[in-house]
Amino acid sequence: MIQCARQPGLAQIWEDILGFENCEFYIKRWPQLHGMQFEDILISFPDAIPCGIKVASCDGKIILNPEDSYVLQEDDEILVIAEDDDSYAPAALPTVWRGSLPKDFIGPKSAEKILFCGWRRDMEDMIMDFQL
Template sequence: QIWEDILGFENCEFYIKRWPQLVGMQFEDVLISFPDAVPCGIKMASYGGKIILNPDDCYVLQEGDEVIVIAEDDDTYTPSPLPKVKEAVYIDIVRHERNSQKILLCGMRRDIDDMIVVLDAFLAPGSELWMFNDVPEIDRERKLIEGGLDFSRLENITLVHRDGNAVIRRHLESLPLESFDSILILADESVEDSAIQADSRSLATLLLIRDIQV
């Protein structure tokens, strides 16, 4: 449909025309000189009429060059003076320092090492990431290392390991749930055989946490 619109005789079409008033202008300025057309290339006079689509912004229009545009008709467009840029008023923006956060991560996924790297880049220094699942801590660290996580490169977060089952209430009650800024519940791939089971387990964890926090 796009090719039909551009190359057909209905709707907008390609037009090539010489505009002496644009000679000496960079193509980036030519782009904003036509309110009713879209410049998309140059037919270069100095190279025997070679057509260049999407030339560099810094290309300077030469004598005899023609501008290729997409427009509704050949008499519906004309270049206008460059818009004037108003002087900007600079405002000093006060950037508030990010506060450290305490995040609880329930569950274990094969890509959890990538999640940790993203969180480390996003969170403020001094943040804590509590990992809560039923994978023994030794096996958990081994899986993270095998997944490519380099503990020595974590700059903003400290990992805190806690063992437990996220669908057992007393295990959840052993955690300081009220102290966390955010709680992330992951589909625990280590214990589930299907997506339905994983979703059911995640929902059970969510309901238990909400009930404990009330």
């Protein structure tokens, strides 16, 4: 809720991802991707966005945004955001030209002024989120 107040449009993104219109989350096992690193899996789906792994060796624990070096194991499943469960499939790895970011990529933060209206019992936790 706090991040949605700070970043216009974020609430719409959450609604699109977690609602039942547009794209949704899907988990599926792709045997042809076993042994690949997650950084390669990220670019293997032209019609979906891989965002996590359901790790079989950890009793099905889902890891969101795993390390790029994570190697997909035999019974692991891939969590993606896609239009429909039959609208995506992995393709051959595309050629990617790696570049470098400018050194001054992160700009200085400017001061924010936020008005809280009303009170909740978890307000202290919300205020602590602002300090991050």
